[in-house]
Amino acid sequence: MGISLSCSRGTDKQESATQTRIDKPNIIFILADDMGYGDPGSFNPESKISTPHIDHLADEGIRFTDAHAAGAWCTPSRYGLVTGHYPLDKSMDWTKGSLIPDQQETIGSLLQEQGYQTACVGKWHLGFDGVNNWDGFDFNKTIHGGPLDHGFDYFFGLHASLDIPPYFYIYNRHAVEAPTDSVDGHQSDYVTKSKKSAALTGIKSKDISIQGAFWRAGRIAPHFKFEQVLPTLTDSSLSFINRQAQKKDQPFLLYFAMSAPHTPWVPTKQFQGKSEAGPYGDFVMEVDYEIGRIIQNLKNLGIDKNTLVVFSSDNGPVWFNRDEKRYGHRSTYIYRGMKADTWEGGHRMPFIVRWPGQIKPGSTSDQLLSFTDMLATFADISGTSLNEQDQHDSFSILPVLTGKGSSKRSIMFEQAKTVRRDQWKYIKGTGLGNLHRTYGDVDASKFKDIEGELYNLKKDPSEKTNLYDQYPQKVDSLKNLMNRYLQ
Numbered sequence: 376m377g378i379s380l381s382c383s384r385g386t387d388k389q390e391s392a393t394q395t396r397i398d399k400p401n402i403i404f405i406l407a408d409d410m411g412y413g414d415p416g417s418f419n420p421e422s423k424i425s426t427p428h429i430d431h432l433a434d435e436g437i438r439f440t441d442a443h444a445a446g447a448w449c450t451p452s453r454y455g456l457v458t459g460h461y462p463l464d465k466s467m468d469w470t471k472g473s474l475i476p477d478q479q480e481t482i483g484s485l486l487q488e489q490g491y492q493t494a495c496v497g498k499w500h501l502g503f504d505g506v507n508n509w510d511g512f513d514f515n516k517t518i519h520g521g522p523l524d525h526g527f528d529y530f531f532g533l534h535a536s537l538d539i540p541p542y543f544y545i546y547n548r549h550a551v552e553a554p555t556d557s558v559d560g561h562q563s564d565y566v567t568k569s570k571k572s573a574a575l576t577g578i579k580s581k582d583i584s585i586q587g588a589f590w591r592a593g594r595i596a597p598h599f600k601f602e603q604v605l606p607t608l609t610d611s612s613l614s615f616i617n618r619q620a621q622k623k624d625q626p627f628l629l630y631f632a633m634s635a636p637h638t639p640w641v642p643t644k645q646f647q648g649k650s651e652a653g654p655y656g657d658f659v660m661e662v663d664y665e666i667g668r669i670i671q672n673l674k675n676l677g678i679d680k681n682t683l684v685v686f687s688s689d690n691g692p693v694w695f696n697r698d699e700k701r702y703g704h705r706s707t708y709i710y711r712g713m714k715a716d717t718w719e720g721g722h723r724m725p726f727i728v729r730w731p732g733q734i735k736p737g738s739t740s741d742q743l744l745s746f747t748d749m750l751a752t753f754a755d756i757s758g759t760s761l762n763e764q765d766q767h768d769s770f771s772i773l774p775v776l777t778g779k780g781s782s783k784r785s786i787m788f789e790q791a792k793t794v795r796r797d798q799w800k801y802i803k804g805t806g807l808g809n810l811h812r813t814y815g816d817v818d819a820s821k822f823k824d825i826e827g828e829l830y831n832l833k834k835d836p837s838e839k840t841n842l843y844d845q846y847p848q849k850v851d852s853l854k855n856l857m858n859r860y861l862q
Contacts, residue, residue: 399489399757400730401619401682403629404482404749405669406456407662408449408498408536408637411692411720413708414659418725423651423704424659428667429727432686435736436729437776442744444690446790447721447808448714449500449536450474452689452746453632457481457501457525459750459761459769463791463861469502469535473520480765482753483526486628489757494529494615495522497608497632498536499545509534509541509594514553523547527630531611537604537634540593544607554594561639563587565654585814586693587654589638602641604634609665613672620676628753631669635662638693652704655694670729683730683756687746690714691721697816711838715808717793718838734776742775743795745787752776786856794857798833801853806838829853 413419415426417433418440445455450469451462458481467474475481483493504520506512522530531546541554565587590601612631619627636658643661650656666686673679691714694706712718726744728734751769754761761769774780787795792803805822812819829843829850843850 399491399626400733401626401628401678402486402491402685402753402756403616403631403669403673403682404456404685405666405687406453406497406630406632407686407688408633408635409690409692409714410636410659410662410688410725411694411706411708411713412688412710412723412725413705414656414692415663415725417727419705419708421705423702424656425650426659426663428663428670429686429725432666432670432684432727432729433737435731436684436727437734437738437740439726439728439740439742439744441741442687442724442726443746443787443789444688444722444724445746447690447717449498449637449689451790452722453498453500455768456689456746456749457483457630459747459765461745461747461768461788463788469500470506470508471502472506473502473504473524475501475525477524479525480750480762481526482630482750483522483628485526485750485754485759485761486757487526487528489759491626491628491757492529492619492622493527493628493630494612495527495532495630495632496530496612496615497532497630498634498637499530499532499632500535501525503534506534514543514550517548518545518550519548521545521548529615532608532632533604533634536637537601538590538638540591541595542590542593542599542601543596544599550596552596552598554596554599556595556597558590558592558595560590560592562589563640563654565640585638585810586698587638587640589640601639602643605661605665606643608634609668612669616669616672617676620678632689633662633665635659636692652702652706653698655692655698655706656702656704680731683728683733685726685728685749687724687726690724691716693810695811695814695816709837712806712808713810715810716806717789717802717808718806719832719836721806721808722789728776730776735778738778740775742772742782743784743787744772744782745784748772748782748784788857788860791857791861794853794860795832796853796856798831799849799853800830800832800838801850801857802828803854803857804828 415429416422417430444452446452450467454462543554544551640654640658642657646657646661692706707720710719712720747768751771755771755773770784805825807822
């Protein structure tokens with residue numbers, strides 16, 4: 376679990392880390408699943424969803440307005456966050472095995488080496504060794520290649536998204552309860568359904584919706600309840616925090632990867648019908664409530680002032696044009712696109728950091744930020760430095776947090792088809808993603824002949840005007856930048 380300090384860092388840093396360990400802050404990274412930039416009221420004043428706890432985090436911390444996931448869907452986003460590396464040259468097929476190499480530094484292993492107790496609670500979605508879609512897997516056996524093998528001391532959660540079977544909990548390296556039962560695929564009458572990809576879902580219907588109370592057919596543990604997953608994961612997070620609060624001389628890292636508001640949209644009764652954005656909005660409200668439970672618990676324990684809390688989302692929402700028209704809610708605010716699109720709505724994320732005494736309350740930053748920057752930031756906070764091989768994609772935002780400077784980042788890559796330099800953004804081909812193509816309400820044929828897209832995000836943050844043909848030199852410059860990086 377983690378890389379030896381002697382392999383990557385000098386003895387002086389190891390001794391320094393030991394001497395200053397008690398002064399290091401606890402770190403909690405809360406990652407929502409499929410929540411849009413425009414869902415929290417602190418990022419969208421016209422949001423139809425009440426998010427008082429997220430908004431209060433923003434009031435007490437710093438709000439980043441140009442923060443980006445490492446990918447526009449679950450797996451590459453999490454890979455970038457956990458490893459500090461862009462997922463550009465990696466296959467993201469998490470069904471065939473663990474995506475993280477054995478000796479790869481992670482936010483968990485880095486902080487382990489600095490004396491932290493580390494936990495991952497929630498959705499992993501980065502694969503496990505020797506698992507091929509869990510077909511034929513003996514659930515009495517030990518599960519390898521997950522969080523405990525990549526820098527985390529404790530894991531409780533799911534192997535992937537809440538709509539992907541088999542449905543069961545994993546505790547450290549074992550199934551809590553084997554998925555010995557089966558469940559039919561399910562969907563609600565939330566939207567007009569697409570007739571495509573029916574075979575992929577296991578639902579006996581030609582019309583498929585991937586919104587609402589949607590899950591795929593498959594195996595399920597006898598006591599697994601979809602609507603109880605989110606509060607159960609929060610309970611596990613609270614238990615870890617409570618245990619660690621008793622250890623006065625050891626800081627902790629909690630990576631809380633929530634299961635919501637990803638489908639199935641199954642808010643508990645307390646939140647059903649409470650928002651003005653349908654069952655999706657209700658589920659976002661429950662996410663907000665669970666975040667409030669975490670923050671209140673820190674205050675009750677008296678450790679909130681020495682705990683750095685980050686909140687964000689892994690990628691954009693599954694929120695089509697028809698949803699915006701139906702509810703008048705802009706889940707991606709002014710930004711174009713949604714989950715799986717490489718337009719801004721697919722990967723520009725709400726991002727808040729709260730750290731009492733270190734961050735000016737109610738502040739805002741337009742610093743360009745990628746999830747990959749968390750590795751360097753956590754290294755900076757804990758008083759160590761990165762190996763040379765880990766420095767390429769990760770830039771510390773600690774100077775931004777403390778108001779003492781800026782990040783060194785001015786360039787960012789996205790899923791091997793997008794590059795950003797300052798205000799300029801180049802997309803190879805089109806930003807239209809597979810969800811929009813398969814289930815959306817756009818004419819995908821209009822995008823098939825697009826060679827590329829170029830936007831000036833400073834003047835056109837909504838990506839309305841494609842400047843690809845007007846600035847060929849800028850296009851070539853960004854293309855070359857991407858090719859050099861990939862090579």
